[in-house]
Amino acid sequence: MSATNSSAAPLSAETHPLTYRLGTEPLLDIKAYEALDGYAAVRKALKEMAPADVTQLVKDSNLRGRGGAGFPAGVKWSLVPMGPDAPKEKYLVCNADEMEPGTFKDRLLMEQLPHQLIEAMIVVGYALQASHGYIFLRGEYVVAYKRLNDALAQARTAGYLGDNILGTGWNYDVNVHSGAGRYICGEETALINSLEGRRANPRAKPPFPQIAGLWGKPTVVNNVETLSNIPHIILRGADWFKGLSQGKSPDSGTKLYGISGCAKRTGVWELPIGTTGRELLYEYGGGMADGYELKCWLPGGASTDFLLPEHLDLAMDYDTIMKNGSRMGTGLITVIDDKQNIISVVRNLEQFFARESCGWCTPCRDGLPWTVKLLQAIERGEGAEGDIEILEQLTRQLGPGKTFCAHAPGAMEPLQSALKFFRGEFERGIAKELATQTVTG
Amino acid sequence: MSTADMTTSVISSDRPRFELHPDDRAAIEHDITHYADSRAASIDALKVVQKRHGWVPDGAIYAIGEVLKIPASDVEGVATFYNLIFRQPVGRHVITICDSIGCFLTGYEETLAAIKQRLGIELGETTPDNRFTLLPICCLGACDKGPVLMIDDDTHGNVGIADVDKLLEQYA
Ligand SMILES: Cc1cc2nc3c(=O)[nH]c(=O)nc-3n(C[C@H](O)[C@H](O)[C@H](O)COP(=O)(O)O)c2cc1C
Ligand code: SF4
Ligand code: FES
Numbered sequence: 364m365s366a367t368n369s370s371a372a373p374l375s376a377e378t379h380p381l382t383y384r385l386g387t388e389p390l391l392d393i394k395a396y397e398a399l400d401g402y403a404a405v406r407k408a409l410k411e412m413a414p415a416d417v418t419q420l421v422k423d424s425n426l427r428g429r430g431g432a433g434f435p436a437g438v439k440w441s442l443v444p445m446g447p448d449a450p451k452e453k454y455l456v457c458n459a460d461e462m463e464p465g466t467f468k469d470r471l472l473m474e475q476l477p478h479q480l481i482e483a484m485i486v487v488g489y490a491l492q493a494s495h496g497y498i499f500l501r502g503e504y505v506v507a508y509k510r511l512n513d514a515l516a517q518a519r520t521a522g523y524l525g526d527n528i529l530g531t532g533w534n535y536d537v538n539v540h541s542g543a544g545r546y547i548c549g550e551e552t553a554l555i556n557s558l559e560g561r562r563a564n565p566r567a568k569p570p571f572p573q574i575a576g577l578w579g580k581p582t583v584v585n586n587v588e589t590l591s592n593i594p595h596i597i598l599r600g601a602d603w604f605k606g607l608s609q610g611k612s613p614d615s616g617t618k619l620y621g622i623s624g625c626a627k628r629t630g631v632w633e634l635p636i637g638t639t640g641r642e643l644l645y646e647y648g649g650g651m652a653d654g655y656e657l658k659c660w661l662p663g664g665a666s667t668d669f670l671l672p673e674h675l676d677l678a679m680d681y682d683t684i685m686k687n688g689s690r691m692g693t694g695l696i697t698v699i700d701d702k703q704n705i706i707s708v709v710r711n712l713e714q715f716f717a718r719e720s721c722g723w724c725t726p727c728r729d730g731l732p733w734t735v736k737l738l739q740a741i742e743r744g745e746g747a748e749g750d751i752e753i754l755e756q757l758t759r760q761l762g763p764g765k766t767f768c769a770h771a772p773g774a775m776e777p778l779q780s781a782l783k784f785f786r787g788e789f790e791r792g793i794a795k796e797l798a799t800q801t802v803t804g
Numbered sequence: 805m806s807t808a809d810m811t812t813s814v815i816s817s818d819r820p821r822f823e824l825h826p827d828d829r830a831a832i833e834h835d836i837t838h839y840a841d842s843r844a845a846s847i848d849a850l851k852v853v854q855k856r857h858g859w860v861p862d863g864a865i866y867a868i869g870e871v872l873k874i875p876a877s878d879v880e881g882v883a884t885f886y887n888l889i890f891r892q893p894v895g896r897h898v899i900t901i902c903d904s905i906g907c908f909l910t911g912y913e914e915t916l917a918a919i920k921q922r923l924g925i926e927l928g929e930t931t932p933d934n935r936f937t938l939l940p941i942c943c944l945g946a947c948d949k950g951p952v953l954m955i956d957d958d959t960h961g962n963v964g965i966a967d968v969d970k971l972l973e974q975y976a
Contacts, residue, residue, distance in 0.1 A: 452840065461945050462942060462943055462945070463943065464904035464905045464906060464942060464943035464947070465904075465905055465906050465943065465947050466943065466945065466947070467945045467946055467947050467948060469945070470945045470946070495840075501945070502851075502888045503888075503900075503941070503944055503945070503954060503959075504945070505957045506959075538838040540838075540847075540848075541847075541848075541851070542847065542886070542888075543847045543850070543851065543886035543887065543888040543889050544886045544887030544888040544889075544941070545885065545886055545887060546942055557847070558844060559841065559843060559844050560839075560841075560843035560844040560845065560846035560847065560872075560874075560882060561843070561846075561878075561881075561882065562881055562882060562885040563885065563886075578840050578841060621948065622948070623906040623909070623910075623947035623948050623950065624905075624906060624909045624910075624947075625909060629947075629948035629949070630948050631948070661905070665904070665905055665943075695947075697905055697906060697909070697947075698909075699909065700909075703909070707908075708905070708908070708909075711903075711904070711905055711908040712905055714903075715903075715904050715905070715942055715943075718942070719942060
């Protein structure tokens with residue numbers, strides 16, 4: 364995989380906590396990782412901090428979930444029952460299903476520094492007093508699978524996993540579960556069903572997984588990037604973490620931002636959260652590929668609304684992007700150039716969502732293939748009068764609250780914003796003869 | 805044909821003969837120890853069988869059900885849900901080509917057309933010599949290197965039309 368931050372200066376732990384140890388040849392084994400502060404956070408948390416202190420510290424740091432929704436991690440953990448009356452079995456699950464089109468950050472963290480994630484899983488497991496941890500890894504990530512398993516074996520041998528870890532009396536182990544495909548597995552309740560060996564249909568919430576998740580026990584699901592921040596927060600504190608955004612955003616920390624599509628350079632970079640799209644695209648991506656202009660961009664994956672060139676100066680953080688009609692999502696932008704037909708782009712996105720619908724609820728199961736059919740007709744210039752209005756209705760009928768999970772509303776985000784910004788292109792796809800017939804006939 | 809079609813099958817009323825390899829049975833029994841409930845090893849078990857046979861034959865559905873102590877119909881429900889479990893025979897090598905947005909923008913359609921032409925098959929099909937099966941897949945998490953495809957366990961990025969012949973030659 365690509366190395367991050369292709370700048371010449373060596374990265375430091377203070378400014379690039381997630382990536383400063385990435386990209387080494389060979390990969391850091393446990394000894395080399397320990398020599399670079401590795402597992403120091405496990406020792407510090409388990410020896411000097413009570414579980415509740417860890418949760419409080421992470422709450423104070425205002426770390427927000429990097430899986431796309433931006434929910435504060437510490438707040439999520441604080442909903443888990445603790446103390447002597449809490450269930451003995453509690454689970455921590457790392458969401459490593461990374462399948463949102465346009466997203467390729469978690470792969471990097473797991474392939475290039477598996478120990479960082481494992482260390483995080485131990486610290487968070489301790490905070491929750493979890494009995495077991497699972498890394499739910501998408502099946503295609505075979506390199507990460509091997510490297511994580513090798514690293515887990517080293518961590519067991521070193522006594523960071525197993526019984527009575529570091530003499531605390533706490534028993535905990537982590538396993539990697541390799542999945543078998545389907546985007547919906549990334550939705551946290553579908554993920555839990557999948558992990559239990561069932562079809563990956565989402566579950567109704569409430570109850571929330573923190574109360575009744577895996578096998579009915581309290582379960583926390585966090586994204587790979589979210590978790591990978593934890594050891595650094597333990598070692599350097601909440602104020603340091605807040606300062607990482609360098610005043611670019613009220614949010615804390617760095618963020619793995621990335622670019623795919625029509626830029627000069629594509630890749631992943633760890634930058635202060637709140638970095639603007641313009642900085643990302645022009646300073647890190649080198650601007651548009653020669654001969655192309657920017658038409659629009661997806662700020663964070665297939666399920667985020669398109670933004671225009673005029674939105675490039677927005678801080679890429681959760682609230683700013685939300686206020687401007689989209690979502691930061693995963694923070695890896697997809698750059699779409701002026702030579703692209705927006706109908707084809709949206710058709711491609713909706714084909715993905717239609718194929719990946721889990722089929723559980725009717726609006727999504729039937730509405731998405733219908734959306735694709737309408738878009739295909741418009742793409743061929745054979746759209747019928749009224750098709751655009753039907754698409755608009757679909758964005759409402761498949762919107763938030765109308766379906767069993769967020770898959771269908773996510774699918775509607777690029778469609779609704781394309782209709783808003785590029786309506787003329789849709790109109791040009793409505794067949795002229797048909798249109799006249801309807802009007803005159 | 806789509807990936808989903810490759811995973812579709814119906815359990816026949818007569819139970820087909822199938823002997824779980826002793827090593828596979830041991831591997832599945834080991835996987836069960838990772839979970840609080842044996843059902844959770846369903847996907848692991850299907851993968852173990854698929855690794856040996858290339859796909860999951862009908863009889864294996866029953867055999868896995870017995871080891872996991874769950875109904876065969878539940879195993880089948882799982883086997884047919886997920887893309888990476890094949891309920892029909894596939895070729896010696898499986899090509900999965902990403903058709904999501906990053907690869908769409910970088911021209912996967914041309915790469916796919918070149919592969920189809922070279923192999924003389926459509927998506928969802930296997931070459932007559934049983935060498936390749938060609939399937940679509942969603943984003944492979946390497947969008948900065950589109951077009952991206954996997955052949956078996958290997959991920960290949962930046963696969964343009966000019967690279968197709970040489971790439972396929974590596975898989976006998
Ligand atoms: C359809 C769908 C797919 C999702 N896929 C992923 C995914 O691949 N990885 C991920 O971390 N979160 C994914 N999520 C979000 C998860 O449901 C959940 O919010 C997240 O794992 C929580 O972790 P975080 O709080 O650390 O971000 C998905 C959500 C939906 C609705
Ligand atoms: S919205 Fe789609 S993916 Fe979600 S439960 Fe309904 S059918 Fe399944
Ligand atoms: S879109 Fe093809 S690898 Fe992500």
